[in-house]
Amino acid sequence: MNQFHVGMQVVCIDDKVPLAGGSTVKDANITEGQIYSVRWVGMAHLYTIGDYLGVKLEGVDSKFGGVWGVPDAPYSARRFRPLVSDPLAWARQIAADPNGALPDAPEGPKRKVREEVTV
Secondary structure (H helix, E strand, O other): OOOOOOOOEEEEOOOEEEOOOOOEEEOOOOOOOOEEEEEEEEEEEEOOOEEEEEEEEOOOOOOOOHHHOOOOOOEEHHHEEEOOOOOOHHHHHHHHOOOOOOOOOOOOOOOOOOOOOOO
């Protein structure tokens, strides 16, 4: 099942490129943990790896596949996961620090640290 669509934000979970002999190197064009927007999604084929679900990313030219006649070949979708915003991140932050530190999550409300009042 294809869970990707054009415009979707995804996070890279695999920036390694396999080499002959079993070793790997980091892909020069994508970075694990980085967020990207999908500009194309569909089935792709390279004779070296066969058919696969591929994605192309906004602002990224894979520079892969030119030797096989497929410039800017799509990345395998298995290397990415949809970015999921956490609507409860602010609640988890409050639970972790009940004294009122500002939450890191952009989805959550901002609250100020309560000052002690002496009477």
